[in-house]
Amino acid sequence: MKPGSLDLEDFLPYRLSVLSNMISSSIAGAYSEYFGLSINEWRVMAVLGRFPGLSAAEVAERTAMDKVAVSRAVARLIDSGRARRETAAEDRRRSVLELTAEGRRIYDRLTPVLLRYEAELLDALGPSQRRRLMGLLTDLQEAARRLGPPRLD
Amino acid sequence: MKPGSLDLEDFLPYRLSVLSNMISSSIAGAYSEYFGLSINEWRVMAVLGRFPGLSAAEVAERTAMDKVAVSRAVARLIDSGRARRETAAEDRRRSVLELTAEGRRIYDRLTPVLLRYEAELLDALGPSQRRRLMGLLTDLQEAARRLGPPRLD
């Protein structure tokens, strides 16, 4: 391969994108098949299961979703009886979001399945790689943030 | 953290998705700002720049895009004068796709910028991690393929 040429299949951003889409759509297939959940609905359920009482903005922050996506996912979860919204007493703009009993049932059913799936993925790596993987992702993420978009010189 | 609980920010599929979106949208911002290219249009240009004469199905295979997305991206590239389509003489269903001179100009301008960006990302990792990264992504990808979607027990 001549230097300065770009092979998509060796290009880190492309590799990450393919891998991430592969894993996400695998998982999304399972959400969707068993419970009719979209990936955004599941992400909202995942943070509400762990941190009940968050506002929509706090959910957005913890899920890296934008506020429009959160608003729509929450609306569907409420429609389908899986989440509940109250208005914060001290600031009536804020919502206070929680899973319903039905939502929690699904959360409790799905969580161990996803953790097991993750463990099975990690089993594919050697122990030393496995230990370093998260730090590596953190470093790449930090670098991406620091670099900002590529600029034409 | 109690075992069996799922923290989104430590969950591999979520981490990969956030990192990948961060990097992809950084890059897409640059394409789009300088040349009005979508990520799919750029991917098609990237493979045609390296492998001129591919058919749409071959482009789809090399970019992990579906055939509808390829069809639309190609249509736009042709509209904007950046790619050209001919019909394969021996099989008139097949298209033979190439960049135009203008398309190649953009390709030649963008390629080194993206390679430099990738190199800067990799600079964030230690040398040993950097060397192993691609193999690690390959292993995860292979594991994801092998595992298929998670199943409720």
Place this chain on the structure above:
DNA sequence: TTGAATTAGTTTCAGATGAAACTATTATAG
């Protein structure tokens, strides 16, 4: 106070997406 600015969240609008149906061409079975 009160009215301008800010914040939380929703709706709108225009474009992107993918599954399925469709067109055109080529391959294959009888």
Place this chain on the structure above:
DNA sequence: CTATAATAGTTTCATCTGAAACTAATTCAA
């Protein structure tokens, strides 16, 4: 040979998406 199936690619349709505009509530400045 036909006609049935398979393949390449496009179009349609219903849904998804994000930016910007919007509503409602709160804060801040004068």
